[in-house]
Amino acid sequence: MADVTKETLDALAARLTEVEGYLHIDERRGDVANLEAASAAPGFWDDAAHARDVMARLASAKDDVAGIEAAQAKLDDALAAYELGCETEDEDLLAESADLAESLEKDLSELELSSWFTDELDHGDAIVTVTPGQGGLEAQDWCEMLFRMYQRYCDRRGWSVTVNDAEPGEVIGLDRAMFTVSGKNAYGMLRAEQGVHRLVRISPTDAKKRRQTTFAGVEVLPVLPDDVEVEIDPNDLRIDVFHAHGHGGQGVNTTDSAVRITHLPTGIVVTCQNERSQIQNKAFAMGVLKSRLYEMELARRAEEIDELRGPKTDIGFGNQIRSYVLYPYQMVKDLRTGVETGNVDSVLFDGDLDKFIVGYHRWSTGGGGQQ
Template identity: 45%
Template sequence: MSAETDALVQQIQQSLALLRRHLDWDAALARLDELNARAEDPALWENAAAAQSLMRARNHLAAGVDSVRRIERETNDARELLELAEAEQDAAMIAEAEGTLRALAEDAKRREIESLLSGEADGNDAYVEINAGAGGTEAQDWAEMLLRMYLRWAEKRGYKVDIIDRNDGEQAGIKSATIQVSGANAYGWLKTEAGVHRLVRISPFDANARRQTSFASVWVYPVIDDTITVEINEADLKVDTYRSSGAGGQHVNKTESAIRITHIPSGIIVACQTDRSQHRNRAKAMDMLRARLYEAELQKREAQSALVESAKTDIGWGHQIRSYVLAPYQMVKDLRTGVEKSNPDAVLDGDLDAFMAGALAARVGATRSEASAQAS
């Protein structure tokens, strides 16, 4: 095999070693056998909620085990095909085998990153809240650019998006917006976007075409279901009604159907204007509040909670996670991981996977060398 092909095989083996390590392979196989046996018990479905929970756990574990076995099997097949092709000097077959190995290396790397999405709520849908920083129209226009970026990212992944709340700026852009993104591992991916985002560009709102720096914040929290209980004291809530804004039909700006709820002890504020019904908007806002409080509790349990909270102090200098520079040069750089892209237009059109993967991959950087040694 060529040096390039050798490197591809080693890359696949390293990814598989990390996947096995993450799964705790022997324990995962034993657990899967146990779940399969329990799934065949007719009495299981006497408790539908428990049965559904068990089947979700079984299917998730089976998918992880099956992917490792499939990649390993297809890698061995491709290597055998390549050896045969090289022996027969069949250029077309060599190219086919090398192409298969490249695809398998990408697949293994992607699954290695996805294996990091094992947090308590990583598989859940997500709320994404965007707020413009100080700076009036400039910051509000930047906030709307971020909103579009996440809408495009979700669209490319086939995720469903609902706009829960939108507060338009006076001249352009948005003061704030909240969306719900629904799809597999939506929260696990999007949680890497939480923080302050900085834009540098020639201002389209300045007659003198001066360079402007704008900030906007992005907070992400998981959608939670009825299996998670979050106690909220009604006495701790301040509830305001207001007229909806933005596109939405004749009722917009005519009825006070929109709801804003402030949780006084935590200072958390949520808002919803997605429905004509004030009652349904209140119910949705309460769901969002429970999710925010749950996310706050998750952050307390995480080792990096102090870093996350410090990033939320101000929407301004020193707290940004990513810089988007459109002038005098073109670059997007993640300040946590060093991941860079020289095509800001593509990034602002939803090309975020490299940044998200980089943020997740940084969590296992310390284990890669050990896994590499085990694979060799």
């Protein structure tokens, strides 16, 4: 934001007021007081599961209140610097006001996102799976590129990533990548990425340097809280164990620590091989299976196959949600929202995805996508 005007600051103030309303900030302040009182009660930690739930709700309420208060302080500082800068014709103060306004705009986008996440699962962790689609071996390279892009995006947001399965491709890339993302609103944010992603570029493996189009699919599932029950009949499971392998085919260990679980009634297959032991791999695979079965049950109850994952489509032509074009021009464009950028490197190599993810959530809540 190179320049700042009174109209700009007034618009930010109005936006802040709207966000306060979305978040019911006065109620959230009351929640903080009530939950703090509850956490100080004798015997609070006697029920550990209940105590953890209360503390998580308290942390969330405090974050909302602190975010609004910090935004209000930043707005006050921006207004003060602007008014004094206009009175004294001090360019440094006007520049400071512009910087504060730009920072405040980003803060408000974050607060707006929180207000759009109405499902409790939105505020929790996510399990992301990337699989190659049409495009032959190069789709496996595209799968790995997306995997790296999401790792960088998570780094930018301060989220932690645990790689659960990264199966090497036949020649290049990955045949599958599954990882858990832990952080505030991780699932709510990342469900914007669910769908087919299309890459257009000069083939790095073609001696004739022809243009190649490849596809990869991204699935995003919530990590279910402990209090969500999903019943699974052990007789419905086939559990296979095998040697775990690292990227490139190197043996991770000499024991059958990797686990593949097949749910026979649905045909769902979950593989995990990156944990230290067979027990850990099995526990994680069961967690993913429960998340997928939970998702299916929600879809069945709502009679909407896109309750969490969106409609099933082939990972190929005509089904992409976003295109990444490296040749003959450079552009990343989300086909749902119209949000686009010509800075492809910032997206693929620096993980600069916020404009697309925020744009998706604004679009999905009726606020429009292109900014």
